[in-house]
Amino acid sequence: MEKVKKGVRLDHISKIYQDPKTGKDFYAVRDTSLTIEPGSFVTLLGPSGCGKTTTLRMIAGFESPDEGEIYLGEEPINELTPNKRDTAMVFQSYALLPHYNVFDNVAYGLKLRKVPRDEIRERVLKILDLVELTGMEARMTNQLSGGQQQRVALARALVIEPSVLLFDEPLSNLDAKLRVSMRTEIRRIQQEVGITAIYVTHDQSEAMALSDNIIIMNKGVVAQMGTPQEIYYHPVNEFVADFIGEANFLKGTMVGAAKQLSLDKGSVGKRVIMNIEGSEIEVEGNGSMETGNEYTLVLRPEAATLADEGNLPCEVVLSCFMGSYQNYHVKVGNTLVKLEEHNPKNKHIYAVGDRCALVFDPASVHVL
Amino acid sequence: MAKSQSAALDRKKLMADPIMVTTIVVLITFLTLFILYPLAILLVDSFYGDGSFGIGIFKRIFAMPSFTRAITNTLKVGFVVGILSALIGLLFAYVEVYVRMNRFVGGLFKVVSMLPVVSPPFVLSLSMIMLFGKAGIITRFLLGIYDNSVYGYWGIVIVQTLTFFPVCYMMLKGLLKNIDPSLEEAARDMGAGRWKVFADVTLPLLLPGLGNAFLVTFIESIADFANPMIIGGSYDTLATTIYLQITGAYDKAGAAAMAVVLLCITLAMFAVQKYYLEAKTAATLTGKASRARMLIEDRSVKVPLTVFCSLAAIFVIMMYICVPIGALFPTWGYKFFPLTTKWFKLVFTRYHGFKAFKDSFVLSLIAAPVTALLSMIISYLVVKRRFRGKGFIEAVSMLAMAVPGTVLGVGYIRGFSGGIFHTGFLQGIYGTGLILIIVFVVRSLPTGTRSGISALRQIDKSIEESAYDMGADSFRVFMTVTLPLIKDSFLSGLVTAFVRSITAISAIILLVTPQYLLITVQINEFAEKGSYSLACAFASILILITYGAVLLMNLVIRHFGTSKSIKED
Numbered sequence A: 001m002e003k004v005k006k007g008v009r010l011d012h013i014s015k016i017y018q019d020p021k022t023g024k025d026f027y028a029v030r031d032t033s034l035t036i037e038p039g040s041f042v043t044l045l046g047p048s049g050c051g052k053t054t055t056l057r058m059i060a061g062f063e064s065p066d067e068g069e070i071y072l073g074e075e076p077i078n079e080l081t082p083n084k085r086d087t088a089m090v091f092q093s094y095a096l097l098p099h100y101n102v103f104d105n106v107a108y109g110l111k112l113r114k115v116p117r118d119e120i121r122e123r124v125l126k127i128l129d130l131v132e133l134t135g136m137e138a139r140m141t142n143q144l145s146g147g148q149q150q151r152v153a154l155a156r157a158l159v160i161e162p163s164v165l166l167f168d169e170p171l172s173n174l175d176a177k178l179r180v181s182m183r184t185e186i187r188r189i190q191q192e193v194g195i196t197a198i199y200v201t202h203d204q205s206e207a208m209a210l211s212d213n214i215i216i217m218n219k220g221v222v223a224q225m226g227t228p229q230e231i232y233y234h235p236v237n238e239f240v241a242d243f244i245g246e247a248n249f250l251k252g253t254m255v256g257a258a259k260q261l262s263l264d265k266g267s268v269g270k271r272v273i274m275n276i277e278g279s280e281i282e283v284e285g286n287g288s289m290e291t292g293n294e295y296t297l298v299l300r301p302e303a304a305t306l307a308d309e310g311n312l313p314c315e316v317v318l319s320c321f322m323g324s325y326q327n328y329h330v331k332v333g334n335t336l337v338k339l340e341e342h343n344p345k346n347k348h349i350y351a352v353g354d355r356c357a358l359v360f361d362p363a364s365v366h367v368l
Numbered sequence B: 001m002a003k004s005q006s007a008a009l010d011r012k013k014l015m016a017d018p019i020m021v022t023t024i025v026v027l028i029t030f031l032t033l034f035i036l037y038p039l040a041i042l043l044v045d046s047f048y049g050d051g052s053f054g055i056g057i058f059k060r061i062f063a064m065p066s067f068t069r070a071i072t073n074t075l076k077v078g079f080v081v082g083i084l085s086a087l088i089g090l091l092f093a094y095v096e097v098y099v100r101m102n103r104f105v106g107g108l109f110k111v112v113s114m115l116p117v118v119s120p121p122f123v124l125s126l127s128m129i130m131l132f133g134k135a136g137i138i139t140r141f142l143l144g145i146y147d148n149s150v151y152g153y154w155g156i157v158i159v160q161t162l163t164f165f166p167v168c169y170m171m172l173k174g175l176l177k178n179i180d181p182s183l184e185e186a187a188r189d190m191g192a193g194r195w196k197v198f199a200d201v202t203l204p205l206l207l208p209g210l211g212n213a214f215l216v217t218f219i220e221s222i223a224d225f226a227n228p229m230i231i232g233g234s235y236d237t238l239a240t241t242i243y244l245q246i247t248g249a250y251d252k253a254g255a256a257a258m259a260v261v262l263l264c265i266t267l268a269m270f271a272v273q274k275y276y277l278e279a280k281t282a283a284t285l286t287g288k289a290s291r292a293r294m295l296i297e298d299r300s301v302k303v304p305l306t307v308f309c310s311l312a313a314i315f316v317i318m319m320y321i322c323v324p325i326g327a328l329f330p331t332w333g334y335k336f337f338p339l340t341t342k343w344f345k346l347v348f349t350r351y352h353g354f355k356a357f358k359d360s361f362v363l364s365l366i367a368a369p370v371t372a373l374l375s376m377i378i379s380y381l382v383v384k385r386r387f388r389g390k391g392f393i394e395a396v397s398m399l400a401m402a403v404p405g406t407v408l409g410v411g412y413i414r415g416f417s418g419g420i421f422h423t424g425f426l427q428g429i430y431g432t433g434l435i436l437i438i439v440f441v442v443r444s445l446p447t448g449t450r451s452g453i454s455a456l457r458q459i460d461k462s463i464e465e466s467a468y469d470m471g472a473d474s475f476r477v478f479m480t481v482t483l484p485l486i487k488d489s490f491l492s493g494l495v496t497a498f499v500r501s502i503t504a505i506s507a508i509i510l511l512v513t514p515q516y517l518l519i520t521v522q523i524n525e526f527a528e529k530g531s532y533s534l535a536c537a538f539a540s541i542l543i544l545i546t547y548g549a550v551l552l553m554n555l556v557i558r559h560f561g562t563s564k565s566i567k568e569d
Helices: A052-060 A102-112 A117-130 A146-159 A176-193 A204-210 A228-233 A238-243 B004-015 B018-048 B056-063 B065-098 B103-118 B123-132 B137-142 B153-178 B181-189 B194-223 B226-231 B238-247 B252-284 B299-326 B342-349 B353-384 B390-402 B405-416 B433-457 B461-470 B474-485 B487-502 B519-529 B532-560 B564-568
Strands: A008-018 A025-036 A041-045 A067-072 A087-090 A164-168 A196-201 A213-218 A221-226 A248-257 A271-276 A279-284 A294-299 A304-307 A312-321 A325-332 A335-342 A355-360
Touching (some): A008 A052, A025 A067, A052 A164, A052 A196, A102 B461, A213 A228, A213 A238, A238 A248, A271 A294, A279 A312, A325 A355, B004 B018, B018 B474, B056 B252, B065 B103, B065 B194, B065 B252, B103 B299, B123 B153, B123 B519, B123 B532, B194 B252, B226 B519, B238 B252, B238 B405, B353 B433, B353 B532, B405 B433, B487 B532, B519 B532
Parallel strands (some): A041 A196
Antiparallel strands (some): A008 A025, A248 A294, A304 A355, A312 A355
């Protein structure tokens, strides 16, 4: 009973809520259009209040959009109640039925669909095997650990073979180590089943590890959609750059094109000279820059290092050993830059007050 | 910004769920017909009762000295009872929460908090008369006072205080437990003495809650019918005046107008209590105690407080015990020995006791599950669903809490004796057992709904959502998820409704027809006639029944209820 995979499409979706304090209406989600490909794993990522959970709940049917239409495959589903939608949700609080045991929890959806008893048994056992809970059928849910409960929740959602699997921050109640192993697990199962999955989280590493595509939301609108690499290396604005990973922002003015000395063919013509805090350095531009304009450079903490000599002089204001890396805060002029010097064991460690230089590969910065 | 699309979609989604729609429609009809309409007809009658619109009837009743006196009486009693109950309740609560008690005292406290729940409303009046009245054991036989009168103002105040203070005690106990001990410890650490801590920290934090307890008791006192009826003597309160206006003066329009006045008083106080004090209480005492409180071991505090409370508790318990014992004396006030069961026998042989118990029992037994189910459905709709009319359902079912039984009784007489709006429609239910059952349901609905709502609020919304998401419709979600999860609340609602119904009197006494003999009405009749032994015999059996019901409930909950571990999840 292989099903046709279905994608999800949001067509100019808005959701308006009323602020309980001021009584004013505001957009929780605003004019959002998205296309989620069949079989892909997409994460909605953003700070709390960005509209990601509202979007997910509109897809599930718990909330109704104020503008726009939601499609499951080709079918518009705005008017369908959650129980009539071909979606299944995994909740943050697991939301297992506490008066049922593991088997009955997983079988619940199948019973509602009037699946014959033998088939229920077969399908439940198969899915419990998939989530590695074989032998736990008779346990009550409160006898399970958090991770196990979340597996039951996942099994319950999977067993009804929905077109789309929805995750609402499913791992946020677990401890850090379990979170890491569970997300690997979720990804494995999603790949194995080949189901379309939409996953809401505010944890960027979760989003990175799981997703084919990440959708970054901010204040009710989509800030950027792309693969984890695109979003990390080519953020479209400061919000995205800052939200995904750590980012330093260096403001500077373009002085002119760099001399064509570079051997790297790909970057010919793109290298520019920027004036940052009074020092001139060479960086890789984005191809549409003009001399005299001010630009912001995004520099990841791990992309730069310190040296005794260099074009961009700086002063160390914090130097702190973190185990796997040495954490530096340095001042370039008036701009504070955070650095992570990985594998610090055999490197020279700069102390607070040291004057040195910030060094990075011209290609490792991103111009906004 | 227009929210019209989501509203339209939500409506469509709701309409796709016929069981849900039907339930809502039935519920709204029920609430309108049996709570709102009887109150509305009172307004209509009191402004329009003499054929023309105007305030003529109000002028007439306010010209009656008996009525204006009743208003002052009612407010005076309510005020004093409210203060006394809140203070005694506070003392009990403080001792329970702050002072180390031994098991015996703890047991006494538990019994005191239980007794008013399981006993019919006028039991204390009976025992008051039997202990302190003209032929009272204590006044006449121990103290040799021959003409002590317990009837009147002080009688009502004492009896109502003893009846209602356990409610305050339970309310304040919950609040005191929520005070974080570290606040008081901080004050002590700064150098404040125990009394200073109480005055500067505990009391200010508790003040809104104390006001709340006071008003709740005030309302209860004003609405109380049975005690003023039995022990009030010529001291009439609003509830008894209204009753007499109907049964004695046959002035139904006047009674309706009086009922409107009584309703306005209770509604006003209910509004203050509900929307001002409850919010304030919640605002000052929201935190959970971070850890256990160091109990007071200091003997100079502990001994006087526990001794006083224990004596008070023993006194209250004695008053309750007095009733079954009173039923065993051959002739109250003259002959105490040998103890006899003749009154119990008379109850069943001469005074149709069997029929009275059967009628009360059967009607209550029908009303109880209806009430319990209805209040769970209302709670589910109010807490878990969004739809138009939800505000109405919530408001009306809470409104019923503020309506005194007497007012409801008069409303039902005016509203149904001649059919809906005196048109003859639905007249058939008047005088039947059905209308008694409906009164039972309406009277117990608010308590059940309140307990259901607080139980449901503790259940994570996503549990029901997950079932909905899995493909269950509203009806299945309610039956397979909601109801099993609030089973305890449902069961206790069942018993509370049963107990409240079988001990109810205020509304029922106005509506009951000779066809039905209800126990409470019988007790009231015998007490009125001065046949206290018979009244006591009836009351003792009634207490046995209600106590049995409560015991049964505890047993059922222990065996079939939701286990503790599930609740903690």
